[in-house]
Amino acid sequence: MTDQHAAARPASAHAEGQQHPIKLYLLVWGLLFVLSAASYMVDYAGFQGLLRWGLILAFMMLKAGLIIAVFMHMAWERLALSYAILLPPLAVLVLVAIMAVESDYTVLTRQSEFATQ
Template identity: 60%
Template sequence: MADTTGQQHPIRLYLQIWGWLFVLSFFSYLVDYNDLQGFWRWSLVLLFMVLKAGLIIAIFMHMRWERLSLVSAILLPPAAILVLIAFLGLEGGYIAGLRASFFG
């Protein structure tokens, strides 16, 4: 017979996370319902999106219970890409300002 050792997580944990995902989705819907625009809209939408993705990754993908080395190998490359994208955005703004001052 095969050895079936493993960790069982209580169903209550999954139901609580499902509830939090529902609440965060409701708040995201309220952002659109209240017709927020500009900075607040995108800040709140991105915040709720990151919180929901974090909950899904941590609990439903079982990253909460993995070794730190595996978590780092999976989460650090996307974080590095986001930092590089931010640098590209800053550099793009700088170059656009230089072109506007030089050619304009």
């Protein structure tokens, strides 16, 4: 083997990229189908209230997590997974908690102010 062939090999291997088995993609597709069917069964079963919305949101988050992890290849990016997936929802939850506390304070202030007039 000449030096030209040895130098060209790493570049071509890098250009091909990482290959994942088709079985993984078929498994994820099957899981997405099952989760979608379960989501539709929540409506078909006639669940109401918080149980209904909790189940629908749980199935939605599971499907989104599968899509992001496998099809966007985030499962193989450990640091990117924690930063891109976990931190923004945590920041939104903190913001929602702050706004919930602030809304209670605002309602109580308005009720006490308008009750005196």
